[in-house]
Amino acid sequence: MNFCASFYIFIKESDNKNYINKSRKMKIFITILGLLNGIYMLLDGIFVMIYGKFIGPEKPGPWANVFYKFNVDVLKLGPLFIVFGVLWIFWLYGLWANQSWTYLFGLVICILTFWYLPIGTFTSLIIIGALLLFKKKLGL
Secondary structure (H helix, E strand, O other): OOHHHHHHHHHHHOOOHHHHHHHHHHHHHHHHHHHHHHHHHHHHHHHHHHHOOOOOOOOOOOHHHHHHOOOOOHHHOHHHHHHHHHHHHHHHHHHHOOOOOHHHHHHHHHHHOOOOOOHHHHHHHHHHHHHHHOOOOOOO
């Protein structure tokens, strides 16, 4: 489905003002959580590449234990964090532009962010729940 057709369907479904408000509030809520994940991962990736440590305490959070079990130096993961941050922001663009790939991409990026304990896991679980429960209301 192209952008014009999806926009037309969204407008047609949105005739009810109450529907628009609920849909918009849900998108705003998901956007805040997505930005929390995306911007923080992007900034953390840039920070670790420049300063050789992550934002915050000297020892990385509990997510680092996942990588330590595989003998991965977490201080070399800056590019991975940058990619994840950009992917989150790209997904938010798709959400607001009502792109056809947004639903599946959102589920995938959330699942791929489960390792980022505790914040990434928590926000990803909430976003997955919202995507599954409110797919139609979100226009997806």
